[in-house]
Amino acid sequence: MTTQKPSPSRLAMVPFVSVAHMMEIVNGIGSAKMMTELAEYIERDFRRWESFDKTPRVAAHSNEGVIELMPTSDGENYGFKYVNGHPKNMRDGYQTVTAFGVLSNVDNGYPVLLTEMTVLTALRTAATSAMAAKYLAPKSARTMAMIGNGAQCEFQAIAFRALVGVEEVRLFDIDPAATAKAARNLAGSGLRVVPCRSKEEAVAGAEVITTCTADKQYATILTDNMVGAGVHINAIGGDCPGKTELHRDILLRSEIFVEYPEQTRIEGEIQQLDPGHAVTELWRVIMGEEPGRRTETQITLFDSVGFAIEDFSALRYIRDQLERTGAYIELDMLADPDDPRDLFGMVRRAS
């Protein structure tokens, strides 16, 4: 007589959102609407900043890149993202940034979601940038320069159109093929797309400058003379020790806004400054505790590195889409014996 192998219990199952599911969710909702909704989730979590456990992300550096874990918890849920950053990857046909993440129930520690986060990171980064720009960019901003036209580029452009009212995006990349790709993808987005042959041409007339390049070095994507009065800089690509995009003189002329200072001082543009240099936490601006843009002529800089709370918000958002979209499968991910102590017996009965 053969004994039947135990089948996984209901408690063993964790919803898994694959890349294909994520694309189904994005295309079903629409990327502009989804980033607008993500920005609302992120903003809501920034408004309860003090209720989160916070730590600089845990980074494992190598010569070619970094692998990072980004955990946080609000006491009810716990979330983390695994993410890499390898600027040389693109040359070998790999993505610079890939990610996946988990959301768990703090009460019993069981995961409630496992999801791809490569696409989701691009969406949440753009949503965060545009949300910050609502508080920091000039109200009249209609033109954005986009320097670096890789994986993040189109998401940034679409989020700034949806949330900030940008109408024209001026593209520049050292690789013209990247600019041509972005221009192609943005056709029909409602944005006026202007491919440029130099950084100088790209920033001409732009009230917002987004730098979104990938290079593992202290790069100088913007020099001081390229940044005029009143501009808002959305600096995305300087996000690791030894990896920056802006000349130090620009930082000295700017009002600097950051996510979590303890992490940004290690990874952001401000690693070039004295550790005591004054910065403003974005959540305080959102709460009305600190001013955002004060004058038409000041230069504002969002020194973005990407913080765990943004990923937590994105994980919450995707969890909330599961029932409505059905875009997931149940993964037999947790060993869950009928008798919680009989893990060994469960393994033996499966033989």
Ligand SMILES: NC(=O)c1ccc[n+]([C@@H]2O[C@H](COP(=O)([O-])OP(=O)(O)OC[C@H]3O[C@@H](n4cnc5c(N)ncnc54)[C@H](O)[C@@H]3O)[C@@H](O)[C@H]2O)c1
């Ligand atoms: N702050 C955040 O939250 C956050 C989130 C995601 C990614 N990032 C960072 O953003 C950057 C871009 O990410 P990606 O996924 O788009 O990378 P990617 O490799 O797909 O694209 C980067 C682009 O930058 C271009 N580039 C490199 N040096 C340049 C220069 N000197 N001038 C103009 N263009 C240049 C490359 O040709 C490439 O097209 C990376 O550095 C990544 O680490 C930050």
